[in-house]
Amino acid sequence: MSDLAIYSSLFLSAFTAATLLPGSSEALLAGFTATDQGSPVFLLTVATAGNVSGSAVNWALGRFLIHYRDRKWFPVSERRYNQAKQWYERVGLWSLLFAWLPIIGDPLTVIAGALRTRFILFLILVSIGKFGRYLFIISVTLAWFGQANQGSTN
DSSP states (O other): OOHHHHHHHHHHHHHHHHSSSOOOOHHHHHHHHHTTOSOHHHHHHHHHHHHHHHHHHHHHHHHHHGGGTTSTTOSSOHHHHHHHHHHHHHHOGGGGGGTTSTTTHHHHHHHHHHTTOOHHHHHHHHHHHHHHHHHHHHHHHHHHHHHHHHHHHO
16 A cells, blocks of 8 residues: 555544544554554654544534534424533533534534634644544554564564
8 A cells, every 4th residue: 555545545544533423533543553554653643633633624514514503404402402511611611622422522522612712722722632533543653562572483
């Protein structure tokens, strides 16, 4: 697989995983890292950029679509919206460090947009959390497969 194909597929996977669409980029990142496809630094950068970009789309959806929450087609009930709003206001801006978590991460980024969290603060906090998660995945993968490869050569 070419470098362009590796990085493109990882970016797309990370982007999709960060939106409200289902997806998982961790397995792809670990697979590329374990099989020595691509530079770990570039893999980390591309995965983080893709995932943060997907979260930025969620922020924009929350920011601009919240005006339509009274419409029948709006995917969140008024009750659920108010619950999410109260939770975010109680927990605060720092919760964006955990936007990488399954199930709660994507809605968290949408509600941040709906509540008009400043975009630069949003980007900084979301980037830190997502970078940390991907760094952990790469580190564990390199440690695991580095030891396995050393054991097989002795």
